[in-house]
Amino acid sequence: MNDVANSLNKNDTFPKLLLHHAKVNPTSAAYRQKHLGIWQTLTWAEAAARVELMALGLHSLGLKPNDKVAIVGQNTTSLYLSFSAVQAIGAIPVPLYPDSSATEMSDILKEAEIKGAICQDQEQVDKIESLTSEVKSIEFIVYEELRGMRQYDHKHLQSIETLSQIGKDFKSKDPKSFASLVDQGKGSDLAIIIYTPGTTGTPKGVMLSHDGLQKSARLAADQDNISSKENILAYLPLAWIGDHFVSYAQHYVIGFTVNCPESPDTLFSDLKDIGPNYFMAPPRIFERLVTQTKNRIENASGIINSLYHYFMTLADRVGAKILEGQSVGLTDRFSYALGNLIIFGPIKNNLGFNHIKVAYTGGAPISDEVFSFYRKIGVNLKQIYTQTESSGYAFLQSNDSVLENSVGPAGPGVEVKIDNKGEIIYRSPGNFLGYYKNENATKKTLDKDGWIRSGDFGTINGAGHVRVIDRLIDTGKIASSLQFAPQNIENKLKDSPFIQDAIATGSGKDFVAAIIVVDAEATGNYLEKAGIGFSGYTELSQHEMVFDLIQNNIKTLNEELAKTQDLAGLQIKRFTILHKQLDPIDGELTQTGKLRRNQVSKRLKKLIEALHSNKNSIELPSTQDPGQSRTKSSMVLLKIRNARHTEDNGLGN
Amino acid sequence: MALSEQSIPEAILSVENITLSFGAVRAIRDVSFDIKKGEIRAIIGPNGAGKTSMLNVINGFYHPQQGQILFRGMVRKRMRPHEAAGGGIARTFQNVALFKGMSTLDNIMTGRNLKMNKWNVSLLAAMFYYGPTQKEEILHRQFVEKIISFLEIEAIRKTPVGRLPYGLQKRVELGRALAAEPDLLLLDEPMAGMNLEEKEDMCRFILDVNAEFGTTIALIEHDMGVVMDLSDRVVVLDHGEKIADGTPAEVKANQNVIDAYLGVAH
Numbered sequence: 001m002n003d004v005a006n007s008l009n010k011n012d013t014f015p016k017l018l019l020h021h022a023k024v025n026p027t028s029a030a031y032r033q034k035h036l037g038i039w040q041t042l043t044w045a046e047a048a049a050r051v052e053l054m055a056l057g058l059h060s061l062g063l064k065p066n067d068k069v070a071i072v073g074q075n076t077t078s079l080y081l082s083f084s085a086v087q088a089i090g091a092i093p094v095p096l097y098p099d100s101s102a103t104e105m106s107d108i109l110k111e112a113e114i115k116g117a118i119c120q121d122q123e124q125v126d127k128i129e130s131l132t133s134e135v136k137s138i139e140f141i142v143y144e145e146l147r148g149m150r151q152y153d154h155k156h157l158q159s160i161e162t163l164s165q166i167g168k169d170f171k172s173k174d175p176k177s178f179a180s181l182v183d184q185g186k187g188s189d190l191a192i193i194i195y196t197p198g199t200t201g202t203p204k205g206v207m208l209s210h211d212g213l214q215k216s217a218r219l220a221a222d223q224d225n226i227s228s229k230e231n232i233l234a235y236l237p238l239a240w241i242g243d244h245f246v247s248y249a250q251h252y253v254i255g256f257t258v259n260c261p262e263s264p265d266t267l268f269s270d271l272k273d274i275g276p277n278y279f280m281a282p283p284r285i286f287e288r289l290v291t292q293t294k295n296r297i298e299n300a301s302g303i304i305n306s307l308y309h310y311f312m313t314l315a316d317r318v319g320a321k322i323l324e325g326q327s328v329g330l331t332d333r334f335s336y337a338l339g340n341l342i343i344f345g346p347i348k349n350n351l352g353f354n355h356i357k358v359a360y361t362g363g364a365p366i367s368d369e370v371f372s373f374y375r376k377i378g379v380n381l382k383q384i385y386t387q388t389e390s391s392g393y394a395f396l397q398s399n400d401s402v403l404e405n406s407v408g409p410a411g412p413g414v415e416v417k418i419d420n421k422g423e424i425i426y427r428s429p430g431n432f433l434g435y436y437k438n439e440n441a442t443k444k445t446l447d448k449d450g451w452i453r454s455g456d457f458g459t460i461n462g463a464g465h466v467r468v469i470d471r472l473i474d475t476g477k478i479a480s481s482l483q484f485a486p487q488n489i490e491n492k493l494k495d496s497p498f499i500q501d502a503i504a505t506g507s508g509k510d511f512v513a514a515i516i517v518v519d520a521e522a523t524g525n526y527l528e529k530a531g532i533g534f535s536g537y538t539e540l541s542q543h544e545m546v547f548d549l550i551q552n553n554i555k556t557l558n559e560e561l562a563k564t565q566d567l568a569g570l571q572i573k574r575f576t577i578l579h580k581q582l583d584p585i586d587g588e589l590t591q592t593g594k595l596r597r598n599q600v601s602k603r604l605k606k607l608i609e610a611l612h613s614n615k616n617s618i619e620l621p622s623t624q625d626p627g628q629s630r631t632k633s634s635m636v637l638l639k640i641r642n643a644r645h646t647e648d649n650g651l652g653n
Numbered sequence: 654m655a656l657s658e659q660s661i662p663e664a665i666l667s668v669e670n671i672t673l674s675f676g677a678v679r680a681i682r683d684v685s686f687d688i689k690k691g692e693i694r695a696i697i698g699p700n701g702a703g704k705t706s707m708l709n710v711i712n713g714f715y716h717p718q719q720g721q722i723l724f725r726g727m728v729r730k731r732m733r734p735h736e737a738a739g740g741g742i743a744r745t746f747q748n749v750a751l752f753k754g755m756s757t758l759d760n761i762m763t764g765r766n767l768k769m770n771k772w773n774v775s776l777l778a779a780m781f782y783y784g785p786t787q788k789e790e791i792l793h794r795q796f797v798e799k800i801i802s803f804l805e806i807e808a809i810r811k812t813p814v815g816r817l818p819y820g821l822q823k824r825v826e827l828g829r830a831l832a833a834e835p836d837l838l839l840l841d842e843p844m845a846g847m848n849l850e851e852k853e854d855m856c857r858f859i860l861d862v863n864a865e866f867g868t869t870i871a872l873i874e875h876d877m878g879v880v881m882d883l884s885d886r887v888v889v890l891d892h893g894e895k896i897a898d899g900t901p902a903e904v905k906a907n908q909n910v911i912d913a914y915l916g917v918a919h
Contacts, residue, residue, distance in 0.1 A: 036798035037810065147803070148861055265808035 012187030015088040017252040022048035034262035054085035056167035065090030072096040073120020095239035102127040116140040122148040187211040197590035205436030206388040216430030217249035219412040228255040230277040245392035271352035283366035311339035319376035344377040360384040391430025406465035476507025511573040513611040671720035695884035702890040713737040743835035753815030764832025820851035840872040
């Protein structure tokens with residue numbers, strides 16, 4: 001570990017780290033990417049050589065220190081390398097979400113005065129090109145994939161190959177220039193601007209330094225003993241701090257191998273191919289894998305089914321304990337080993353999780369059931385609380401302190417406290433430098449002593465475990481006295497495999513109501529088993545049997561809530577099932593899968609009003625945005641049900 | 654996209670005075686047109702106009718009673734489909750005709766059949782496998798992988814095609830046709846039964862095939878929007894006869910075409 005620490009002092013920027021690896025481990029694999037069905041390896045030496053040419057190419061195009069360059073596309077080796085190429089000349093990469101529309105991109109491009117863009121493919125080039133008249137600062141666009149690009153006007157446009165050729169010509173005239181450019185970088189320099197997706201309001205550009213990113217990357221890796229031998233799969237959006245932290249910052253600091261999937265669709269088979277040792281995912285991915293597994297087991301033969309349930313019951317009791325190294329009786333240990341051989345092992349293998357040393361879930365809350373499923377079968381899944389403002393983690397669970405309901409204690413080097421309004425505030429080694437061109441927001445979030453306001457409402461228990469309850473801005477009052485945190489209720493709802501998303505409403509109203517989004521696969525299976533056909537999601541979601549099923553789920557939850565004094569008044573009184581799934585493209589979720597409560601409340605205003613009245617149904621347009629649909633949209637009749645059949649007010653005992 | 658007629662003088666295929674009958678039924682009557690190198694040519698017409706019959710004549714499945722076909726300037730003798738395929742004509746079918754139990758990869762690999770060295774893949778050589786047969790397989794697998802990447806079907810590489818949704822099956826079928834590296838690609842209703850998104854994808858693939866590989870494409874299509882957007886020139890058949898031939902704009906304005914599609918008052 002000391003080696004790493006020493007090398008960090010000297011190699012205080014990411015391009016310097018890259019050159020360090022190229023010198024020290026030139027032949028170890030830096031990246032792998034599947035191309036034409038075969039995993040192609042790129043060594044550290046090759047990576048550095050490619051970065052050099054790209055950087056010199058950008059330099060020749062006139063890119064200057066502190067210019068901003070947008071990077072947009074899926075996770076490809078070339079795009080990861082372009083981060084270093086941009087940083088090597090002191091310019092600032094600004095990653096964007098590839099599924100953002102041109103309009104969504106335009107505000108960011110304008111604010112950051114983007115000088116150029118590095119795009120993965122034609123789709124992204126088209127978006128950026130359509131903005132060149134609006135965003136005057138754009139001077140060049142570079143693209144990775146040649147496909148479909150032949151007929152474009154190449155005046156301000158070039159492929160990465162052409163760019164590298166320009167760089168090569170430059171190098172032949174001045175062979176030492178790259179090293180001297182890299183030398184000029186300092187650890188305290190701005191390394192990257194990451195725009196937060198913004199569950200509320202407009203995106204803000206978070207400025208992070210090389211120092212901050214490197215420090216937090218090293219501290220977190222050390223806590224988990226992440227070594228240069230690990231393999232990870234890089235598939236999360238480049239523009240999300242979680243990916244930048246693991247697949248870029250930790251990758252450079254530690255020197256492990258980053259594997260890029262063949263295409264976004266092949267994620268799960270690539271996961272199986274690679275069998276990563278270290279894995280981070282938003283809860284959505286973990287939830288999806290559990291639902292899939294459970295469905296397959298349900299459809300498997302009777303023997304497998306009973307074996308599964310037998311061993312899962314055992315795992316319920318001892319699985320997590322064995323993982324945490326607590327003492328467990330010899331018989332149980334033996335049975336668990338047997339279970340591992342015939343049930344848990346094959347499941348892990350199928351999910352690509354059999355080599356996992358550490359897995360993290362972050363970015364959004366995870367349901368207890370999903371979380372404990374993985375720990376039971378021996379996957380060391382832990383929670384991490386990431387904020388862009390902390391360069392990665394703020395709180396994370398260490399191997400010996402995993403508590404289902406919490407995101408863990410303060411991470412290494414982090415201090416945390418709760419202020420008088422209940423807001424979690426912290427100070428971390430990866431503290432951000434401020435919001436780009438937004439002094440006001442910076443002042444509101446970061447105080448002069450370095451404390452960051454997280455915007456989250458939460459508690460800390462005696463052992464220092466932080467529990468996040470909801471966004472502070474979303475918490476409200478029910479019946480004008482009870483504290484109501486919608487996310488808390490929503491997470492409990494999402495424990496059910498049939499519920500994919502939930503929206504709890506009721507702030508400023510008399511009672512809590514819920515809008516449910518059912519899981520298509522699990523619910524579909526349930527209906528099919530009962531021998532009921534359906535033609536699509538809308539029909540599935542509005543089926544009486546599905547309403548009964550969800551009503552039962554809610555009843556169970558209400559009973560659980562009734563047991564706690566603070567929560568008894570938050571029992572769900574009325575609910576409905578939405579006829580469509582929530583979608584980031586419709587602005588209902590952020591690209592990382594978090595609910596955009598403002599947007600959704602606006603869109604579903606009528607439905608929410610109906611929920612809090614005594615109507616039994618409401619008609620909604622089938623597409624939520626009539627302006628966007630090409631044809632006149634049809635209407636859907638949504639049923640609304642009381643959680644209890646009797647006409648009492650549901651507010652309980 | 655529209656190429657001016659002067660810039661592509663060479664016709665890759667000319668159909669001259671073709672007449673095709675099945676007993677007393679005359680499916681095609683004295684039809685002539687040509688397909689120029691590098692263009693996208695559409696054949697349209699109402700139901701029963703003889704479009705698919707025309708395609709079957711071009712790829713040698715039907716033999717016309719009268720008329721002749723010139724392929725690359727040579728009069729084509731009675732030719733069987735596999736000879737047409739060997740000569741550089743590949744096609745897809747109106748109803749998907751794939752090997753349902755085989756994977757996407759294997760289906761596309763069958764398209765390479767004519768490109769394989771007969772001796773290297775002979776039964777005897779295959780028994781030894783290592784050496785020439787293995788080399789041959791690697792060569793063709795690489796080509797097929799390029800097509801898979803081009804059509805963005807990496808995720809279904811190993812999936813039996815019978816399990817795929819219709820839109821994807823169509824895409825696999827296009828992949829198999831491309832595997833033969835055709836000079837002329839015949840597409841029989843490539844968008845039939847697709848939803849809007851699938852149609853848009855397919856349009857993009859057809860345009861990309863044309864632009865990237867320079868493949869000449871003749872397609873039959875019902876969706877008028879698609880035809881008008883994609884094709885350089887359109888030939889219109891009705892009751893086995895040619896009623897119009899020209900650019901999409903010309904054809905759209907042609908009175909005979911409007912009558913054939915909307916009907917004439919008697």
